[in-house]
Amino acid sequence: MGALDDILAGVREDLALRQEQVPLQLLKERVQHVDDALDPMPVLRGPGVAVIAEVKRASPSKGALAEIGDPAWLAGEYAAGGAAAISVLTEGRRFSGSLDDLVRVRRAVEVPVLRKDFIVTAYQLFEARAAGADLVLLIVAALTDDELICLVERAVSIGLTPLVEVHSPEEVSRAVDAGARIIGVNARNLQTLEVDPTTFARTAPLIPDGIVRVAESGVRGPHDVIELARSGADVVLVGEALVTGRDPRTGVADLVAAGAHPALHKS
Numbered sequence: 071m072g073a074l075d076d077i078l079a080g081v082r083e084d085l086a087l088r089q090e091q092v093p094l095q096l097l098k099e100r101v102q103h104v105d106d107a108l109d110p111m112p113v114l115r116g117p118g119v120a121v122i123a124e125v126k127r128a129s130p131s132k133g134a135l136a137e138i139g140d141p142a143w144l145a146g147e148y149a150a151g152g153a154a155a156i157s158v159l160t161e162g163r164r165f166s167g168s169l170d171d172l173v174r175v176r177r178a179v180e181v182p183v184l185r186k187d188f189i190v191t192a193y194q195l196f197e198a199r200a201a202g203a204d205l206v207l208l209i210v211a212a213l214t215d216d217e218l219i220c221l222v223e224r225a226v227s228i229g230l231t232p233l234v235e236v237h238s239p240e241e242v243s244r245a246v247d248a249g250a251r252i253i254g255v256n257a258r259n260l261q262t263l264e265v266d267p268t269t270f271a272r273t274a275p276l277i278p279d280g281i282v283r284v285a286e287s288g289v290r291g292p293h294d295v296i297e298l299a300r301s302g303a304d305v306v307l308v309g310e311a312l313v314t315g316r317d318p319r320t321g322v323a324d325l326v327a328a329g330a331h332p333a334l335h336k337s
């Protein structure tokens with residue numbers, strides 16, 4: 071069994087418990103009372119390479135990465151550094167995150183917030199929206215074609231913008247066929263957990279024009295942002311380097327500055 075299947079098994083167990091505690095109907099009522107979701111498209115399509123900064127305490131490959139006592143403070147620093155959006159890992163077992171982290175981040179910033187998790191049912195979309203998320207991650211490798219199509223549709227119908235994650239050229243066509251307007255290329259193989267730095271450059275050319283291209287994972291600093299921008303990245307999504315770095319606000323600002331270089335013309 072690969073790492074992804076392991077993670078998904080745990081996610082399904084935790085999900086079953088939450089579904090017993092909080093009926094879908096109650097979540098739907100909560101969704102009625104949250105502020106409308108923000109549209110992330112303008113900030114992700116803006117000039118330069120947009121930076122999505124991630125609140126990430128731990129990962130299955132590295133274990134604990136950082137003590138994040140106050141995710142709201144961290145998100146505020148990211149936003150002050152110029153982050154276009156904040157990603158919050160809400161998976162508990164492997165990433166030590168929670169939906170409560172997302173609620174706290176949502177209250178602290180005015181930029182769009184992404185629920186980063188392993189979404190397999192519509193229930194999790196309602197959880198995300200009830201917690202105030204604007205975007206949700208949908209991982210092609212974790213879903214059948216039918217599931218992906220339904221989840222994209224359902225997400226959009228409740229105001230969420232899906233970020234559809236792929237790992238290979240073959241997965242790009244599945245994402246496009248499902249109606250994705252934002253595609254993330256994850257350089258980390260979810261079976262082996264290894265990062266392959268060539269993944270984005272190999273995969274991005276297959277993403278049709280007009281779809282926002284996000285480079286995910288393994289971005290260490292400004293140099294990587296420049297490389298990825300040359301390969302067509304509109305957005306970079308960065309976790310580990312920012313949570314383990316010296317100062318999150320400057321960390322983001324340095325990435326934003328690298329991606330704003332006039333020599334890097336976005337298509």
Ligand SMILES: O=P(O)(O)OC[C@@H](O)[C@@H](O)c1c[nH]c2ccccc12
Nearest residue numbers: 256286287288289307308309310311
């Ligand atoms: O910490 P990194 O290498 O900067 O990566 C961030 C992000 O890409 C990574 O957390 C991620 C990408 N896709 C995911 C899916 C699930 C959980 C986590 C992820």
